[in-house]
Amino acid sequence: MEKFLVAATAIVGLALTSTPAGAVSPATQATATAKIFRPLTISFVQNLDFGTLVLSGAGAWSGQVISMDQAGVLTGCGTNVTCSGTPRPAQYKLVGTNNATVTISSPGFNLTGPGTLAFTPNAPATVNLGAAGSTTGVTFGIGGSITLASTTPDGVYTGTFAVTADYQ
Amino acid sequence: MVDRKSTTLVVPVFAMFGEHHSLHRRSPFTSRVFAALICAALSGAPAHAATQTAAVTASASKPLVLTKLQDLDLGLVTLGPGTWSNATVSLSQAGALSCANANIVCTGATRVARYNVQGSNQQTVRISAPNVTLVNQSDSTQTLTLVTDAPATLLLTNSGFPGVDFSIGGSVTLNSTTGAGTYVGTFNVTVDY
Numbered sequence: 001m002e003k004f005l006v007a008a009t010a011i012v013g014l015a016l017t018s019t020p021a022g023a024v025s026p027a028t029q030a031t032a033t034a035k036i037f038r039p040l041t042i043s044f045v046q047n048l049d050f051g052t053l054v055l056s057g058a059g060a061w062s063g064q065v066i067s068m069d070q071a072g073v074l075t076g077c078g079t080n081v082t083c084s085g086t087p088r089p090a091q092y093k094l095v096g097t098n099n100a101t102v103t104i105s106s107p108g109f110n111l112t113g114p115g116t117l118a119f120t121p122n123a124p125a126t127v128n129l130g131a132a133g134s135t136t137g138v139t140f141g142i143g144g145s146i147t148l149a150s151t152t153p154d155g156v157y158t159g160t161f162a163v164t165a166d167y168q
Numbered sequence: 169m170v171d172r173k174s175t176t177l178v179v180p181v182f183a184m185f186g187e188h189h190s191l192h193r194r195s196p197f198t199s200r201v202f203a204a205l206i207c208a209a210l211s212g213a214p215a216h217a218a219t220q221t222a223a224v225t226a227s228a229s230k231p232l233v234l235t236k237l238q239d240l241d242l243g244l245v246t247l248g249p250g251t252w253s254n255a256t257v258s259l260s261q262a263g264a265l266s267c268a269n270a271n272i273v274c275t276g277a278t279r280v281a282r283y284n285v286q287g288s289n290q291q292t293v294r295i296s297a298p299n300v301t302l303v304n305q306s307d308s309t310q311t312l313t314l315v316t317d318a319p320a321t322l323l324l325t326n327s328g329f330p331g332v333d334f335s336i337g338g339s340v341t342l343n344s345t346t347g348a349g350t351y352v353g354t355f356n357v358t359v360d361y
Contacts, residue, residue, distance in 0.1 A: 023296065023358035024232040030281035030355045032300050032314050034242035034257070034340055038348045039249070097348040098306050134348060167244055167275075 035167070038134055040096035042165045045139055050074070051085030055150060062149035070122060070141040081148055090144075090161055095137035100129045101168040106142055106161060114155035117146045121161065126168060230328060232287040234359050240314075240338060243276035251344050258339035261317045272342060281338075285359050286331030291324050296358045297336050302351035310347035314338040318357070 053066060057080030066076040070089055077083035094102055106123035110116050122143035129138050142161065245257050248271040255269035259278050267274035285293055297318035304310035317337035324332055336357065 023360045024234050025356075025358050026234040026236045026283065028236050029357060030236045030239045030283070030336070032240040032242070032281065032302060032338060032353045032355060034302055034312065034314070034351045035244040035276070036304075036312070036340075036342060036346055036348055036351060037244060037246050039246055099349070167246075 035100075037097040037100055037167055040094065040100075040102060040165060040167055041137075042163065043093045043095075045091035045093050046088060048090035048142065048144060048161075049086070049088045050146070051083060051087040053077075053148065054082040054084070055148060055152060055154065056080065056082040057150060060150050062151070064148045065145055066148060067145040068122065068143035070124060070143050072141065072143065076145075080150070089141035090163075091139055091141050092163055092165075093137050093139045094127060094129060094133070094165055095135075096129055096133055096167070098129060098131055098133045100133060102127050102129060102165045103168050104140070105164045105166075109159050109162065111146065111157035111159040113157035114153035115157075117148075117152070117157050119159055120145050123163070127165070228288075229291060229361060230286070230288045232285060232293065232359055232361065233331070234357070235284045235286075236281075236355075236357075237284055237333065238279060238282040240281035240336065240355075241277065241279045242338070242340065243274055243278040245342065246273040246275070247342065247344065247346060247348065248272060249344075253343040254341055255343070256339055256341045258317075259337040261319065261335045261337040263335070263337070266339075271344065280335040281355060281357075282333055282335050283357060284331045284333050285322070285324070286328050287324050287361070289324055289327040291361055292321050293324060293332075293359050293361060294321050295319055295334065296360075298356055300338065300353040300355055302340065302353040304347050304349040304351050306349040307347055310349065310351075312340045312342075312346070312351050314340055314353060316355075 048068070050066065050068065061080050064076060064080040066074060066081055066083070068074050068087055068089060072087050072089040074083050074087050096102070103126050104123050106121040108118065108120045111119050122145065124140055127138060127140050142163065242257055242259055252271040255272045257272065257274060258266040259280060261280060263280050265274060265278050287293060295318055297316045299316055300314040302312040302314055315338060317339070319334055322332055322334055336355070
């Protein structure tokens with residue numbers, strides 16, 4: 001009797017993959033961020049004062065800009081306008097969350113008196129509360145500018161800031 | 169063994185038969201088939217032939233590719249005064265923010281995390297998105313747990329590019345004693361078939 005090969009073959013399922021099966025990660029994972037902050041408070045510290053501005057220029061002149069920076073230093077004084085007295089910037093104090101960044105909004109307004117002078121504030125766009133932002137807080141200054149002419153009525157001019165602050 | 173008229177190696181058919189010797193100028197494949205047929209013909213009606221069948225399956229899959237598209241941002245949560253607990257801020261995977269507790273105020277833009285996965289068309293992909301530990305950048309001893317909101321699976325509807333995008337949201341629970349600061353963590357998302 002011939003012997004012949006009887007083959008009972010169980011054919012195996014074939015999975016073709018070029019990489020091993022297993023969880024795949026991205027090259028870079030997403031980050032998750034949450035800002036958990038204490039309420040922000042802003043309080044008045046000091047009014048802005050240009051000091052005394054004498055319209056000392058001879059003849060007719062106009063467009064003389066007197067500017068105060070956020071530290072209270074005046075520029076523009078000279079031939080047309082003599083500056084004296086003690087100029088001071090406006091100041092506000094912020095208290096909130098340590099190291100948080102706050103945006104400052106300070107729109108322009110008019111000074112009224114014998115006449116009307118447009119006032120353009122010079123405020124920081126942002127303030128960082130620093131490491132003691134929740135306790136000591138941080139005080140920042142706001143300057144500003146006005147434009148004078150030989151025809152500007154002399155007298156005392158006043159106005160009011162409308163400053164707001166928000167967490168960034 | 170090499171046939172004189174070709175250089176093709178010819179498998180001797182006699183290897184299958186035992187006693188029968190026959191050299192053919194055929195390819196090894198046809199020789200084996202021929203041998204099988206002869207074998208079956210000579211066997212007549214086997215008394216105890218047994219037949220086995222088994223299914224053959226072959227699954228050829230593209231490797232999965234996972235790419236991060238966007239980071240998650242819960243925006244800004246301001247903690248109210250007094251003593252309170254269990255105020256939850258939730259951002260669903262659909263991007264809906266829930267901030268209903270009276271002791272917290274949620275402001276600012278929020279964004280879900282987003283990823284893209286590519287692989288084989290019509291394959292189901294499993295998604296793993298464990299919770300994320302967020303660390304206060306001003307004080308590393310203070311942490312929050314972001315409980316993730318992610319789909320468990322998704323179906324790939326194309327092969328390779330462009331793949332399918334999916335989103336992941338999350339929620340954190342706050343107390344009046346939660347340390348204030350910016351909390352940041354990193355996801356550990358993986359996918360497999």
